[in-house]
Amino acid sequence: MGLSLEERTRINLAATFRIIAHLGMHEAVANHFSAAVSADGKRFLLNPKWKHFSRIRASDLLLLDADDPACAERSDVDATAWCIHGQLHQRLPEVRVVLHLHPVYTTAVACLAEPRVPPIDQNTARYFNRVAVDNLYGGMADNEAEGARLASLLDGKRRLLMGNHGVMVTAPTIGEAFDDIWTLERACQILVTAWSTGQPLRVLSDDVAEKTAKAWERITDFSQQHFEEMKQLMIERDPSVLD
Template sequence: MPEDAAPTAALDEAALRIDLAAAFRLACRMGWHESVGNHFSAAVSEDGKRFLLNPKWRHFSAIRASDLLLLDADDPEVMARPDAPDASAWCIHGTVHAMLPEARVLLHCHPVHATALCTLKEPRILPIDQNTARFFGRVAIDTGFGGMADEAEEGRRIAETLRGKSVLLMGNHGVSVAAPSVAAAFEDLYFLEKAAQTLMLAYASGRALNVMPDALAAKTAQDWRDYAGMAEAHFAHWKAVLDREEPDYRD
């Protein structure tokens, strides 16, 4: 290992902790949180098996960078320790990071409109505007809800369903978003909730939806990818707000 590898890794982890802590605070501001549940994680190791995760039952509004647990998906003793994470968090995030190393960041929560969409018999994101079309071809749907996600088989099914996609609509449950960075995951979660809100409002009208043809939806989704830098700019703006109003998130 090069001499500077360890210091670089430490700096990378420190920066990742700050970004993930910011995501928790911002999710709370956006109203995506739910009591002291739901979980965000970020892989530290190349294979994804070492990852950061919020501690059990800590409110999103109080999470600091130093609070985040550093866990190993191959460690059989994790759940036996006094500081063990929430069982459903370990089930979902531990399994996804172990099976899908490309899922560097995984945000799982129950935003109001996206969760309402997940209660429908067919919880698809129909491309009816540019925000809904953003997700064309990128969404997996899991209809195998079996109660609280705290069993190994549940975690494996969720990971396999998410494979090759970046958004998972979890029937009767909530949503998970996977991305290469915290900024990208936060941006997708932001637009996912907006897309779900638009779609649910359109459904509520009782009128026929003007669904885009697949070719137009695919073009719009590609157009969004060409605007990828928006995620970093948006996240940087909100981190600057936190730096002024809640600077302890960096601690």
């Protein structure tokens, strides 16, 4: 008998935490990933409060209901995670996966007076006209209204560059979400390195940037395979991720 949707999602999401820790993109015992396991998107898995990404197992993930306010009172649920992820899964049923991180290069770009990812290469071009920006950081998300505000900012886009904060990526699958946030961090690393030279950027034309972004959108199988390769690496390193 094959695995259920929830069982598969638990394994894939747990592997994503391990991969992000392996790549050094985690933030102490903070930041959160979630993935929907119901058709309406409201029942979702979330990492438990203050557990390091490198130690998360499939069985550690919390199963929550975005319509159940009692989830906010649980001691193993981080308040900021509930405010953000709970609202996204409640309001946007098409969003199956939400990854929120503070990776160094993407966060550095988010801290600029004008947060932006100009298309200067193949990686940065993936995000041409495809990233929403939040310029109203007001401290840690501690209420559902803030989560609702963030959800509204996506407005048809899948990525949110969170000014003075970090980044949030949404996707239909865990594999696509992982590859997306990895590529965005790589894109920002390239961008920050180019800016650091003090030389003018050679920005791609809008036509070439749009063509490149559309090409990325046609190769979701590349994203899935990137994730599968990294997942297998994590399983081989430490099979406890499957527990």
